[in-house]
Amino acid sequence: MIPDLSGFDMAGYRGIAQEPLRSNRVAPKVKSSADYPPNGDKRTPTILEALKKAGLRDGMVVSTHHHLRNGDEVALQLFEAIRSLGVKDIVWFPSAVFPCHEALIPYLEDGTIHHIEGSLNGPLGDYATEGRMRGLAVLRSHGNRYRSIQDGDVHVDIAVIAAPSSDYFGNCTGAIGKSACGGLGFAVADSEYADHTIVVTDNLVEFPCVPWQIAGNKVDQVVELDTIGDPNQIVAGTTVLTSSPERQRIARLAAEFVKAAGILREGWSFQAGAGGISLSFVVYVQQMMATSGIKASFARGGSTKYLVEMLENGQVGAILDGQTFDLEGVRSIRENPNHVMTTPLNSYCYHTKGNFASILDCAVLGATEVDINFNANVVTHSDGRLLHGIGGWQDALFSQCTILAVPSIRNRIPIIRDELTTLCGPGELIDVIVTERGIAINPMRQDLIDSAKGSGLPLKSIQEIQRESEILAGGKPEQFEPDETTIGLVTWVDGTVIDTIRKVSKKL
């Protein structure tokens, strides 16, 4: 399973829980208050001036966060400023990219950006897959991105933090302001370890901005912008459930499974994302919990109105949130002290003294492909194209029961395969595959097999589901024939490389 890494200065995957590659975390530079304004006012009029003051030069690593999601208007303003300074070959290190960032392709083309160091998707994923980006797309999960900064794999020269509210000192929060996005957790590692941190905001508030999520003590400069993003794209007005009967069936089966297996019990905990199936899963378990009077001790976000409803009616004790998907989530973070904004260190980072992911009784996630040993892919399609971000998917696999809830066939291609296009997560961490045609439990989890026995649920072997879907699809999926050129590396939570992503020539 270990990819050929000759030519890359990266260690290969060694198993799910090995010793760290480094013995010590990075040692950031000592800063001195003597070099900052005594009155605390760190404002600089423009991004351009702030970048100059920060000593921006060719080849630097510049980071941003993705809490503004598809509404982000900071990255574009940032690279416009960098281009106008004539600076080249910047390594852009975002915590994730969104379709809106297609607008940055010209900056890759003209050499302003050397490459994007991170998870790609949509148009930028396509761009990289076709071999058009100069450097490698090094895919890191949310927890692994934090770890890579903390352990010193990636040195951030300048962090640019979009803040929906900030004071002049740089104390900032995502919970208030016209561009409110909920939390700022994905920028915390950057603020802790970058040489230079610039907060940009379109809502300067009086000192002190309380409560802050990022402390101004970690911030070098504050820049006021007219806008940091489009509020309608930052969070959704409402989050939409799946209307597909097949996907609803998958969500219902997943919910019935957690009940049958005894996971849904008093004080349980769960995580489910903002995808249609995951959201519907939450709605199903909410109904089951309402019927039986069972309460969850906590749920992990990304938060949506469904989780908020459960928090407010007492069905969950707390939301440990990582990001916010709708307006109800933002409101709840602002109002409810039991809705806590975490950071990837709290939730996901593997190189800490434990994290929240493994405490969860259950995580319901998606995948693009699964193999018969329960290994899974979440970033590429079967044609090799890098079209999905890796998010916190690998980190969340550590839950006590990880369920991949997926349709057995997508675009007429069976998703259960003999061999994955790209390995992202090892099967030993994936406990259950729920499809519309049945539920396959990992043979390593005899305990789950025993507890679900006699439940009346359509339990099948993964091979059975594979066979059925192959019959329907008219045969096994074609195996992608990789090009020799590597365009991306998929890293494991500890920083080792678990697979490579190869170039795919442009479709004609």
Added chain:
Amino acid sequence: MIPDLSGFDMAGYRGIAQEPLRSNRVAPKVKSSADYPPNGDKRTPTILEALKKAGLRDGMVVSTHHHLRNGDEVALQLFEAIRSLGVKDIVWFPSAVFPCHEALIPYLEDGTIHHIEGSLNGPLGDYATEGRMRGLAVLRSHGNRYRSIQDGDVHVDIAVIAAPSSDYFGNCTGAIGKSACGGLGFAVADSEYADHTIVVTDNLVEFPCVPWQIAGNKVDQVVELDTIGDPNQIVAGTTVLTSSPERQRIARLAAEFVKAAGILREGWSFQAGAGGISLSFVVYVQQMMATSGIKASFARGGSTKYLVEMLENGQVGAILDGQTFDLEGVRSIRENPNHVMTTPLNSYCYHTKGNFASILDCAVLGATEVDINFNANVVTHSDGRLLHGIGGWQDALFSQCTILAVPSIRNRIPIIRDELTTLCGPGELIDVIVTERGIAINPMRQDLIDSAKGSGLPLKSIQEIQRESEILAGGKPEQFEPDETTIGLVTWVDGTVIDTIRKVSKKL
């Protein structure tokens, strides 16, 4: 002014705002979730077992915090356990000691504790002053203690954090529980940088303990104790104003000065401690603000019911708190999102990108001695005895207007002297001395002299106040004749040594 440091591996004082001595912060060990229980349960039954698991051995540095103040019952239980393990020569690194810690003298005597690395007062200060402690009392302000851990001057092997509430993972808070003390900010540096962190609590709550101030991701073990302290001694039921007419006059003069000098204006900010004069100062400015309708943007704690009252009636916009002195402060922290628990990094640490201390318009502090150049002492008496903790005094000197509000004579000894017994703070940071017989403005602050002119306040030169008090006291105070043996070092906020403290033979 620079003390003789031959024989000590410490740099001498170089001025108030010099380059850091080290270029990089310390690089803590990389930890791995693989070494912690996946279900998050880090409980160990006893302190003794926890210390064994932590690998305690002779000569280690063990830290505690002082938020339980004179009610602390953790240090004693800790050193009982260490003694019963037969471990010797521990360096105890508390964030402050209180009179209750006199109970630890036997542990110093029998070699369990080698020395206390930190600020001393009362019985332990006396003990050290008489040369009975083996190592040096290295006095560090709250900000400097944080800095010393962050920059690597002090390596904490094991941090023991008393938490009024914690879950099994180690997420903990001081705001709730029978031993509620408000915040846990003084333990944050320890949790960030210690090799091993043990949380001890007498109130284990369900996971997750929200909102936490210290994240369980920084915690190795959690130990449940019957008690961590005496609630009646942890915080006062109420904080008591001074009843001395002389001290009330000092407080009133200080308040009238900030008004006359234009410091007390719309949006101003201030810090005042829990001493009688400081509390009375707060009450006077509260009255002035009520009369004139002026509001403060924020106040710095330690919080008391007087600050809480001002927060709740809208006279201050926010409390940026460091520690809590009474029950009203604890309640407010728990209930009011504008009452924020800070850490010494936020408030005081000099080696960060600015801190709150210098943003303050005004800080009202105490002192044991002041010299005619406005240099001041806050730790020793004129007989050389180390009787007061240094607290955040040095850090707070950086405010825009630092006022020492002190009686001109104490125990018949004038406090304004030609030469200090111990130098703690340089005069260039001390702007005003307010005594019952007049107000002396530092000649370096012509702006303050100009704005207070014509106010009718008893403005005098410091020499005038000195002369008056010498006449009353019957002459200049005797100059303490120091012994040759150094028993303590007073360090500046950047870690350099600003003065030494000498041995004083036991009174007969």
